[in-house]
Amino acid sequence: MPTPLADTPTPPTPMETIAKERLNPPFDLRRMTYAMGDGEKEVKLREKHMMEIQRNPLFRLDDIHDLTKDQLRERTMAKFSTMVSYVSNERIDEFQKRMNVVSLADPGFWTRFVILGAIRSGATANQMSYWMSKGLLGLNGMxxxxxxxxxxxxxxxxxxxxxxxxxxxxxxxxxxxxxxxxxxxxxxxxxxxxxxxxxxxxxxxxxxxxxxxxxxxxxxxxxxxxxxxxxxxxxxxxxxxxxxxxxxxxxxxxxxxxxxxxxxxxxxxxxxxxxxxPPLAQLTYGALLQGRTAMVADAANVAKKALTIAIRYAAVRRQFKVGENKLESQLLDYPIHQRRLLPLLSQAVAMGFTSYRMTALFEEMSGQLESLGSDSDEAETKEVLEKLKETHATSAGLKAFCTWNALETIEKCRASLGGHGYSAYSGLPGMYADQAVQCTWEGDNTILTLQSGRSLVSSYADAVKGQKLPGGTAYLNGLPGVLTASCPSDEATLDLKTLEAGWDTVSANVVRQAYEKFEGAMKSGKGREEALELCSQERFVAARVHTAGYMFRMFHEALVELAKDEPKDNGVIKTLDDICRLYGCWAIEENAAQFLKYKFFTPKQMDIISNEVTSLCAELRKCAVLLTDSFGFTDHIINSPFGRYDGNVYESYYNQVKAANPHNPVAPYFERVIRPLIEREPLELGDDADSMELDDEIAEIQAEREEEKGEAETADEAEKELKKPAEE
Amino acid sequence: MPTPLADTPTPPTPMETIAKERLNPPFDLRRMTYAMGDGEKEVKLREKHMMEIQRNPLFRLDDIHDLTKDQLRERTMAKFSTMVSYVSNERIDEFQKRMNVVSLADPGFWTRFVILGAIRSGATANQMSYWMSKGLLGLNGMxxxxxxxxxxxxxxxxxxxxxxxxxxxxxxxxxxxxxxxxxxxxxxxxxxxxxxxxxxxxxxxxxxxxxxxxxxxxxxxxxxxxxxxxxxxxxxxxxxxxxxxxxxxxxxxxxxxxxxxxxxxxxxxxxxxxxxxPPLAQLTYGALLQGRTAMVADAANVAKKALTIAIRYAAVRRQFKVGENKLESQLLDYPIHQRRLLPLLSQAVAMGFTSYRMTALFEEMSGQLESLGSDSDEAETKEVLEKLKETHATSAGLKAFCTWNALETIEKCRASLGGHGYSAYSGLPGMYADQAVQCTWEGDNTILTLQSGRSLVSSYADAVKGQKLPGGTAYLNGLPGVLTASCPSDEATLDLKTLEAGWDTVSANVVRQAYEKFEGAMKSGKGREEALELCSQERFVAARVHTAGYMFRMFHEALVELAKDEPKDNGVIKTLDDICRLYGCWAIEENAAQFLKYKFFTPKQMDIISNEVTSLCAELRKCAVLLTDSFGFTDHIINSPFGRYDGNVYESYYNQVKAANPHNPVAPYFERVIRPLIEREPLELGDDADSMELDDEIAEIQAEREEEKGEAETADEAEKELKKPAEE
Known part of the structure; x- marks a missing residue:
C-alpha cells in the first residue's frame, strides 16, 4: 500500500539522538571514570598524556589509513624521536603509562623499546652502564x-x-x-x-x-x-x-x-x-613476563576503545520500524544488538579490573626477582621461584585469553557496524590487524594456554597431596567437596556468591578432568611429556574455564574493595555490580556445557542465567553510552567518525572520506584499461564462417569413414560439454 | 647441561618431510578429488578454468600484497576486460563456475557482475533486450x-x-x-x-x-x-x-x-x-537469493584453501622436542594442533557437500520463479512461494553460518601459522580481509540468522497444528516424541544414525524454546513484532543449532549417495565417513550445552563424543596432507609459500620477501628522521642551572610567607606526583 509523502516523519539528528542518551545519568560519571580507570590519580595522568599526544602534530591519526608503508614508517620514526626525551627523563613507570596511551593511538609503537627490557634483564650492572653510555636509552649513537x-x-x-x-x-x-x-x-x-x-x-x-x-x-x-x-x-x-x-x-x-x-x-x-x-635457567624469563602483564592492560583498553565506537554508533544508527513505530529504531534498542555488545563490555571491564590487580602483583614480583643475586640464600630464592611459577601460569592464561578476547571484541564491534565496519575509516579493521599479533608474540596463545593448563594439572596434584595452594588456585583447597557442590536453590542462582561458587566447582572439575587424563596416560606407561600431550585438549579447556573464573573473582574482589570507599548514593557501585553480574552470568552461559556437565546448575537454572543476561543487557543499555564516556577516551584516541562523542557520525564520515580521496572522477588508468574496454568492437570469431557450409562437408566425409571403420572413438565427456554452443 | 656440538642431528628438509606424508595413501586420490569436487565433470571443468587463469599474465598473484590501491584497481579492471568475452560467449552456468574459480584467486571480482543479476530479475523482456543492445552484457558502451x-x-x-x-x-x-x-x-x-x-x-x-x-x-x-x-x-x-x-x-x-x-x-x-x-512483493528477492547460494559454495572453497595452507605448513614446521625425540616434532603431530585444524577441515567438507546439494535445489527453484508470470494460476504461484519461503529461510541460515565459518577458519588457520601468519605473503591476512564483507553484504549475517529463526518459529507453529513439514524442518514432524528422545546406550553414541537423531532432538528443542518464548510474549499482550524481538536470542540459538544439524544431514546424505557408486575398496568412503563423523561429533561438542540441557546425551556420553573427536583427529592426521591435495587447488590459486604443494616453505617465502622488497639498507627517510635522532645532542634542560642555588632562596622566601599566612595551600596531588624528579 502506498503512503502519502506528507506523512513521512523526520527523525531526530544523530547528535540529538546521542545527547538524549546522556540525560538522567544513573551514576556519577566522573566517579565512574575514576573507578573504571584505576583511580583518580591514574585517570588524571592518562588525561595528561592524551592531551600531550593530541597536541603533538606527529600524532595526527585521521589520515593514517591512506599512508603507504614507507610513509607510516617515516612517521613512526618521527614520533619515536619525540618520545626519546621522555624515556631519558621520566620515571620508568610513568614512561610505561605514557606508552600505554601511545599504544592505544598507535599500537606499532611499543616494540621499539623491547630491546631495553631484554638488556635490563640480561646485562650485568657494568654492562648496563656501558650500553647506557653508548646511547641505549637516549638513542644517541645507538x-x-x-x-x-x-x-x-x-x-x-x-x-x-x-x-x-x-x-x-x-x-x-x-x-x-x-x-x-x-x-x-x-x-x-x-x-x-x-x-x-x-x-x-x-x-x-x-x-x-x-x-x-x-x-x-x-x-x-x-x-x-x-x-x-x-x-x-x-x-x-x-x-x-x-x-x-x-x-x-x-x-x-x-x-x-x-x-x-x-x-x-x-x-x-x-x-x-x-x-x-646460573642455578636456575628460568630466571631469564623475567623480561617476557613483564611484556605479558602490559598486554593484559592493553587488551582491556583496546576492547573498551572498540566498544566505544560500536556502542555510540548503535545509539545513533536507526534501522527498521518495529510494530507501530513511526521512526526506525536505534540499533541499541534491539535485544539482539544489546546481546552482541554489552556482554563484551562487561568482559572488557572485567579485563580492566583484572589488569589493575595483576599489574600490582607483577610489579611486586619483578622487584623481588631483580633483587635476587648470587648471594641470595636458598629459602629466599625458593620463595621467589614459587611465586614466579604461579605468576607465570596465571599470566600465561591471562595473556592468552585477554588478547584473544580483545581481538574477538574488535571483530564483533566491527561487524556490528554493518557495511561501515568494512571501511578503513571506521578504524576497526586497522585495530583488528594491529591486535592480531598480540595473540602470537610474547608467547603464542595456544602454547601459553597449555602452559597454564600444565601448571593447573600440577597444582591439582599438589592439592591432592594436601598442599595448601595460594592465590588463583585456592579453590582446589576445597577438594573433594568443591567438586560436587551445586547451586543451593533456583532463588540463589543469581547471587554473586553463587556464581563464584559455581566457578570454583566447575574450575575444579575441568582441572580434575585434565589431571585424571594425564594420570591415566602416565599409568599406562607413557612418558611425562607424551602424557601431557595426550591431555592437551583437556588442559586447554581447564585453562579457559579457570581464566574466566579467575577474572570473575578479580572483578568481584575489585568491586568489594571499591564499595568500601565509594559513596553509596552515586550509583557507581550499583552499576558496576550489574556489570559484574552480567560478566559472571554471560561467561557461565558461554561455558554452559561445563556448568551442566558437572551439575552445578540445572537446565532450569541455566535458563535463569540466560534470562538474566538478557535482562541485564536491557538494564545496562540505558546507560551504555554513558559507560563508554566513563572509559574516558578522547575523540583523538578513538579516531573513528562512528565513535565520536557528539554522535555526528554521517557527516564526519562523509567529510573524512572526501578529504582523504580528493575528487578525481576519471580514473588514472582510464586511457589504459577503461577506454579500450568500453570502445572495443565485440569479438565475434568467424561471423561469416557459416558460408563455408563446413558441416555438410564433414558429414559426408564422416559417413564415408564410418562405413570403413564401424565405430568412432568418443571424446572426453567434459570436452564435449564445453563445446556446446552458448545458449545466451 | 651442555651437549656436544657433534651430537646435533640434522632434520630432513621440508620437502622430504612433506613427501613422506604422501606415501601409502589410504584412499584413491583422484577418486577422492572427484568426490570432494562434486564429480569428475565439475573437477575437470575447474581444472580447465584454473589452467586458463594461471596462464593469463594479468592473473599474476604473487605480487598483489605490495600493490597500491590504484594499481590493484587498474589490474582488476584489466582482468575484468579479459573476462568479458566469456560472459558474452559462454553459457551462464559455465560462466558462473568460471567466476567461482576467479573469485578464489581474486575475491573482489564478482561484484562487477552484480548489476547483471539485478537487471535480469527486475527488467521486462523488452527492457532486458534494450540494455543488452546498449552493451550491458558485453560492456560495449556501458x-x-x-x-x-x-x-x-x-x-x-x-x-x-x-x-x-x-x-x-x-x-x-x-x-x-x-x-x-x-x-x-x-x-x-x-x-x-x-x-x-x-x-x-x-x-x-x-x-x-x-x-x-x-x-x-x-x-x-x-x-x-x-x-x-x-x-x-x-x-x-x-x-x-x-x-x-x-x-x-x-x-x-x-x-x-x-x-x-x-x-x-x-x-x-x-x-x-x-x-x-505485483500481487506479492517478495518475488523481487530472487536475485538476492542467487547471490547467497553462490556464497555458500565460496565459503566452502575459501575454507578449503586456507586449510590447505595451514595443514601443509603444519606438516613441515617442526617445533619442540617431545620426550626422548632427537628431532623436533612436526606441528601436525601435536594433538592440540590436530584439534585446531582437522575439525575445521571436516566443517569445510560439510559446507562443500551442502553447497552442492543446495545449488541444485536453488537452481531448480530459480527456474520455477523465472517462469512465473502474470498468467500463472494461483495454485502454481502458491506452491512456488511456499518453496521460496523454505528456501529463503534455509539459505539465510546457511549463508550466515557458512560465511562466518569460513571467516573463522581463515583466522584460525592464520593464527596456526604462528608469526608467519602475520606476514601479508602468507596470503591469509588478505583472505581474511576479503572474506569479512561476505558476512555483511547480501544480507547481514545476524539479520539473516534471525530471519531463519523466525521461519523456524513459524514452522514449529505449523507442526503443532499438524501440518506436515518438508525438507530441512522435517524433524518437527516427529513432535512431541522427538523432543524427549535420547541416545539409546553408551555403545550407540557414535553411530551416524544416533548423531542424526541427536541433531533432530536438540534442533526441535531449541526451536521449541524460541517458539514458547514468542508465544509467551504474545499471550502477555505484546505485538507480533515486539514478541519476535523478545525471543531474538532464542531465535538466534535455534538457527545456529538448526543450521549445524542441517549441514550434518546434508553431508550424511551425500555420503550415502556417494557410497552407491564408489568402489568399496578405494578408501574414499571410509575416509569420508570418518570426516562426516568428525564433523557430527565436533559440532555436537561445540553445541554441548544444548545436548546436555535437553538430555540427549549424558555427561559420560559427551566424554565419549569428545574422545572420539580427539581420536578421529589423530586418525585423519595420517592423511591430512593428502586431503588438502584432494581439494585440488593449484599453487597459483593457493598463492602462499606456506601452502606450496612441494613443501619448500622457507626458501620460497624467503625468496618472495626478497623479490618483493628489493635491497635498500638505508631507509628513504634516513636523512629526514633517523640521522637527526641518532646524531643529536642529548637535550638536558638547564645543565648549569644548579649554580643558581634557587632552592635555598625559595626556602627563605617560603619561611617568611609561612610566618605570615600560617598554612600554605596544597597543590593537586597528581600535579605534585608528576613533578617528582625522575629516578632513572
Missing amino acids: VGCFGMTELAHGSNVAGLETTATFDEQTDEFVIHTPSVSATKWWIGGAAHSATHCSVFAQLIVKGQVYGTKTFIVPLREPKTYQLLPGVAIGDIGKKMGRDGIDNGWIQFTNVRIPRAYMLMKHTQVTRDGEVRE | VGCFGMTELAHGSNVAGLETTATFDEQTDEFVIHTPSVSATKWWIGGAAHSATHCSVFAQLIVKGQVYGTKTFIVPLREPKTYQLLPGVAIGDIGKKMGRDGIDNGWIQFTNVRIPRAYMLMKHTQVTRDGEVRE
Whole structure:
C-alpha cells in the first residue's frame, strides 16, 4: 500500500539522538571514570598524556589509513624521536603509562623499546652502564632491536639455530647464521633503523653447546648506516598490520664481537672459556613476563576503545520500524544488538579490573626477582621461584585469553557496524590487524594456554597431596567437596556468591578432568611429556574455564574493595555490580556445557542465567553510552567518525572520506584499461564462417569413414560439454 | 647441561618431510578429488578454468600484497576486460563456475557482475533486450554498477531515502538524494569505472510513496567518462579488503531519466501515472537469493584453501622436542594442533557437500520463479512461494553460518601459522580481509540468522497444528516424541544414525524454546513484532543449532549417495565417513550445552563424543596432507609459500620477501628522521642551572610567607606526583 509523502516523519539528528542518551545519568560519571580507570590519580595522568599526544602534530591519526608503508614508517620514526626525551627523563613507570596511551593511538609503537627490557634483564650492572653510555636509552649513537625469532623457530627459543662460537684465541664470539631457515626474522627495526641487535644464539664453547644466550651485535655504522661486514639485512615487507615498524631479516656470516658483548648477568663465559651457568635457567624469563602483564592492560583498553565506537554508533544508527513505530529504531534498542555488545563490555571491564590487580602483583614480583643475586640464600630464592611459577601460569592464561578476547571484541564491534565496519575509516579493521599479533608474540596463545593448563594439572596434584595452594588456585583447597557442590536453590542462582561458587566447582572439575587424563596416560606407561600431550585438549579447556573464573573473582574482589570507599548514593557501585553480574552470568552461559556437565546448575537454572543476561543487557543499555564516556577516551584516541562523542557520525564520515580521496572522477588508468574496454568492437570469431557450409562437408566425409571403420572413438565427456554452443 | 656440538642431528628438509606424508595413501586420490569436487565433470571443468587463469599474465598473484590501491584497481579492471568475452560467449552456468574459480584467486571480482543479476530479475523482456543492445552484457558502451546501499541505510532496503519522483508532464522520473545520509554508498565500480547505475529509490507518484523500486540511471558520458549533470560521485577510499574494486558514493540532484528506465517486471508505472503493483512483493528477492547460494559454495572453497595452507605448513614446521625425540616434532603431530585444524577441515567438507546439494535445489527453484508470470494460476504461484519461503529461510541460515565459518577458519588457520601468519605473503591476512564483507553484504549475517529463526518459529507453529513439514524442518514432524528422545546406550553414541537423531532432538528443542518464548510474549499482550524481538536470542540459538544439524544431514546424505557408486575398496568412503563423523561429533561438542540441557546425551556420553573427536583427529592426521591435495587447488590459486604443494616453505617465502622488497639498507627517510635522532645532542634542560642555588632562596622566601599566612595551600596531588624528579 502506498503512503502519502506528507506523512513521512523526520527523525531526530544523530547528535540529538546521542545527547538524549546522556540525560538522567544513573551514576556519577566522573566517579565512574575514576573507578573504571584505576583511580583518580591514574585517570588524571592518562588525561595528561592524551592531551600531550593530541597536541603533538606527529600524532595526527585521521589520515593514517591512506599512508603507504614507507610513509607510516617515516612517521613512526618521527614520533619515536619525540618520545626519546621522555624515556631519558621520566620515571620508568610513568614512561610505561605514557606508552600505554601511545599504544592505544598507535599500537606499532611499543616494540621499539623491547630491546631495553631484554638488556635490563640480561646485562650485568657494568654492562648496563656501558650500553647506557653508548646511547641505549637516549638513542644517541645507538638504536637497538630485539633479535630472537628465526625463520624456522619462534616459540621454541631453545631450538634457535644461530650460533655464537667462542674463539679463545681472540677473546671474541663468532655470530653465524648457518642456513636460510636460521635467518633472524621479524626483527622490529632491523630493516632500516637499528644499529645494534640483541641476538639470541646458541652459545658454543670448546665444542659444547650451552643453549640460547643473548649477544649485542652491531649491525650498522651509526654515522652512515652502512651495514657492517658479515651482516646481511632485508626488509620483511608487507604485514597484516603495524606497517609503521620496519621489521627486517638478518643473516650473520662469521661476525665477530668482543666477549663482553654477551649479556652475562646469568651465564658467564670467562677469558679462558670457562662457562658458569646460573642455578636456575628460568630466571631469564623475567623480561617476557613483564611484556605479558602490559598486554593484559592493553587488551582491556583496546576492547573498551572498540566498544566505544560500536556502542555510540548503535545509539545513533536507526534501522527498521518495529510494530507501530513511526521512526526506525536505534540499533541499541534491539535485544539482539544489546546481546552482541554489552556482554563484551562487561568482559572488557572485567579485563580492566583484572589488569589493575595483576599489574600490582607483577610489579611486586619483578622487584623481588631483580633483587635476587648470587648471594641470595636458598629459602629466599625458593620463595621467589614459587611465586614466579604461579605468576607465570596465571599470566600465561591471562595473556592468552585477554588478547584473544580483545581481538574477538574488535571483530564483533566491527561487524556490528554493518557495511561501515568494512571501511578503513571506521578504524576497526586497522585495530583488528594491529591486535592480531598480540595473540602470537610474547608467547603464542595456544602454547601459553597449555602452559597454564600444565601448571593447573600440577597444582591439582599438589592439592591432592594436601598442599595448601595460594592465590588463583585456592579453590582446589576445597577438594573433594568443591567438586560436587551445586547451586543451593533456583532463588540463589543469581547471587554473586553463587556464581563464584559455581566457578570454583566447575574450575575444579575441568582441572580434575585434565589431571585424571594425564594420570591415566602416565599409568599406562607413557612418558611425562607424551602424557601431557595426550591431555592437551583437556588442559586447554581447564585453562579457559579457570581464566574466566579467575577474572570473575578479580572483578568481584575489585568491586568489594571499591564499595568500601565509594559513596553509596552515586550509583557507581550499583552499576558496576550489574556489570559484574552480567560478566559472571554471560561467561557461565558461554561455558554452559561445563556448568551442566558437572551439575552445578540445572537446565532450569541455566535458563535463569540466560534470562538474566538478557535482562541485564536491557538494564545496562540505558546507560551504555554513558559507560563508554566513563572509559574516558578522547575523540583523538578513538579516531573513528562512528565513535565520536557528539554522535555526528554521517557527516564526519562523509567529510573524512572526501578529504582523504580528493575528487578525481576519471580514473588514472582510464586511457589504459577503461577506454579500450568500453570502445572495443565485440569479438565475434568467424561471423561469416557459416558460408563455408563446413558441416555438410564433414558429414559426408564422416559417413564415408564410418562405413570403413564401424565405430568412432568418443571424446572426453567434459570436452564435449564445453563445446556446446552458448545458449545466451 | 651442555651437549656436544657433534651430537646435533640434522632434520630432513621440508620437502622430504612433506613427501613422506604422501606415501601409502589410504584412499584413491583422484577418486577422492572427484568426490570432494562434486564429480569428475565439475573437477575437470575447474581444472580447465584454473589452467586458463594461471596462464593469463594479468592473473599474476604473487605480487598483489605490495600493490597500491590504484594499481590493484587498474589490474582488476584489466582482468575484468579479459573476462568479458566469456560472459558474452559462454553459457551462464559455465560462466558462473568460471567466476567461482576467479573469485578464489581474486575475491573482489564478482561484484562487477552484480548489476547483471539485478537487471535480469527486475527488467521486462523488452527492457532486458534494450540494455543488452546498449552493451550491458558485453560492456560495449556501458559498464554497470549496483546502487542499493546508502550512507544511513543498508539492511533496511525499504527505508532507503533516495527518491524517484514521476513527472507526468515530461514522462520522466526525477532521481534525487535528499540529504547527506541518503548518499548512495559503497557502490562497487561507481568511483571510476561505471557508466550506469541500477538505483534503488522510493517511487513517488502523485504524492504517494510506493516503496523501493529500481531505476537505471546514466552516470557518465561513455566516451569521455565525464559525469552527467546532477551526478556527483566520489571515491569511498580505503577498505578493509577488496581494494581492487573502486567503490564509490553517488549523490543525485534532480537527475531526469525516461520512464522506461524504471525496471518494470514487477511494479509498472503507466504514461498517465497509474501504478500497478505485483500481487506479492517478495518475488523481487530472487536475485538476492542467487547471490547467497553462490556464497555458500565460496565459503566452502575459501575454507578449503586456507586449510590447505595451514595443514601443509603444519606438516613441515617442526617445533619442540617431545620426550626422548632427537628431532623436533612436526606441528601436525601435536594433538592440540590436530584439534585446531582437522575439525575445521571436516566443517569445510560439510559446507562443500551442502553447497552442492543446495545449488541444485536453488537452481531448480530459480527456474520455477523465472517462469512465473502474470498468467500463472494461483495454485502454481502458491506452491512456488511456499518453496521460496523454505528456501529463503534455509539459505539465510546457511549463508550466515557458512560465511562466518569460513571467516573463522581463515583466522584460525592464520593464527596456526604462528608469526608467519602475520606476514601479508602468507596470503591469509588478505583472505581474511576479503572474506569479512561476505558476512555483511547480501544480507547481514545476524539479520539473516534471525530471519531463519523466525521461519523456524513459524514452522514449529505449523507442526503443532499438524501440518506436515518438508525438507530441512522435517524433524518437527516427529513432535512431541522427538523432543524427549535420547541416545539409546553408551555403545550407540557414535553411530551416524544416533548423531542424526541427536541433531533432530536438540534442533526441535531449541526451536521449541524460541517458539514458547514468542508465544509467551504474545499471550502477555505484546505485538507480533515486539514478541519476535523478545525471543531474538532464542531465535538466534535455534538457527545456529538448526543450521549445524542441517549441514550434518546434508553431508550424511551425500555420503550415502556417494557410497552407491564408489568402489568399496578405494578408501574414499571410509575416509569420508570418518570426516562426516568428525564433523557430527565436533559440532555436537561445540553445541554441548544444548545436548546436555535437553538430555540427549549424558555427561559420560559427551566424554565419549569428545574422545572420539580427539581420536578421529589423530586418525585423519595420517592423511591430512593428502586431503588438502584432494581439494585440488593449484599453487597459483593457493598463492602462499606456506601452502606450496612441494613443501619448500622457507626458501620460497624467503625468496618472495626478497623479490618483493628489493635491497635498500638505508631507509628513504634516513636523512629526514633517523640521522637527526641518532646524531643529536642529548637535550638536558638547564645543565648549569644548579649554580643558581634557587632552592635555598625559595626556602627563605617560603619561611617568611609561612610566618605570615600560617598554612600554605596544597597543590593537586597528581600535579605534585608528576613533578617528582625522575629516578632513572
